[in-house]
Amino acid sequence: MELRQLRSFVVTAERQHFGRAAHALHLTTSSLSQQMRTLERDLQVALFDRGPHGTSLTPAGQILLVHARILLARAERTRDAVRDTQPPLPLVTVRLGTGLPAVLAPALVLLRERTGLVVDGAEAPESDAVAAVAQERADAAVVWAGADVDGLERSPLGTVGLLLAVPPGHPLDRPGGCPRASLAGHRILTTPPLHRALHRTGSDLDTVCVTDPTGRPTGELRRQVLNRQGLGLVVDPGRGRAEGLALCALTPPVRLRTEILFRDSADAIVRELAEALRHPVPPVPGGFEPARAAAAAVHR
Known part of the structure; x- marks a missing residue:
């Protein structure tokens, strides 16, 4: 059993499709x-249930996935x-x-200059981010507040x-911001993560969770917004526009809390x-406010 095989196994298990996994691995x-x-021959077990539309893990495959992630980490x-002879x-x-990478990646880049820390930050679904910390595959996780994190410490982050994402030229795309009443x-x-986070905070916004078979909900959300099938609620990427959509500030603002686990x-x-x-310095783009300054800015 080689690390190369384990890396390929993890990617295949996550993609649940040999073709998509092969593309990601350049194989x-x-x-x-x-x-x-x-x-499978080396381990003398079947790891995948193979079907015409994709693959799923057998019980043995599920066990190997947990251990493979730990070994690879x-x-x-x-x-x-050991890569460098320097300390x-x-x-x-x-x-x-x-x-969260859209708004926190700049802060992670700054940390090396400010603290000397080398931060390896990777995006993961909320449940896997929590599990990665619990299983010692990661040192910490940043998630939307309110996730189920039994056995872990949680601390407010910001x-x-x-x-609001609308088609360019939409009547709600106003320079002074869009009133929530409108x-x-x-x-x-x-998207599903924001839908769950809004629900946990008791938000008064009635949102529809958008998913699609490819696992790229932002792509489906963008398609529906451009086709005027609805308005999008998205993370502020700090650029004012995203993938051809106009992004509008809401008044009062909608903010979601984050936690580090x-x-x-x-x-x-x-x-x-x-x-x-x-306490990021300089301020992080993308609408992130650190906990110390933002405690009063959370709207429920």
Whole structure:
């Protein structure tokens, strides 16, 4: 069993489709299939239930996925620790809940200059971000507030502003912002992570959760907004426009809280990361407000 096989296995398990996984790995489908057949022979178990429309994991495959992620994370840390003869910089692995890289990636880049921390930040669905910390595949996770995080410490991080996405030239695209009262009667679309986070906060906005078979909800949301099938509620990317849509500020603003999660046994480096993210300097674009300054800005 090789690390190369485990990496291919994890990508295939996450994509649930050999063709999509092969494309992500820059392999041919037949080459990837052969790798997985070899791995199954070595382990003497079936890892995938193969069907005409995709694959799913067998019980043995589900167990291997947990252990493979842990082994790959440890291998990455080992490689980084020995790559350079210079004293290694502290490495912190962070999982960012879906939608959060758009606003937190700039802060993570700044941390190396400010603190000397090397932050490996990767986007993950909320449930996997939490599991990665619990299973020691990651040091910390940043998620939308209110997630189920039994056994982990949680600390307020800040809030993220949401914007209204409309077709260019739409009547609600106003320079002074769009009053929330004007949304009455409109179909408000948003992605599953934001839909769940809004529901947890008891938001008065009645949103429709948009998904599609490809697993790219933002693409389907954009399509429906451009086709005037509804208005979108999206994370503020800090650019004023996104993928051909006009982004409008809402008044009063809609903000969602974020939290950083870590294990009870987290060392000082992880706690230093949490503190640094709460006070980013210079300010982070994209509507992020650190917890200290934003406590009164959360609208429910």
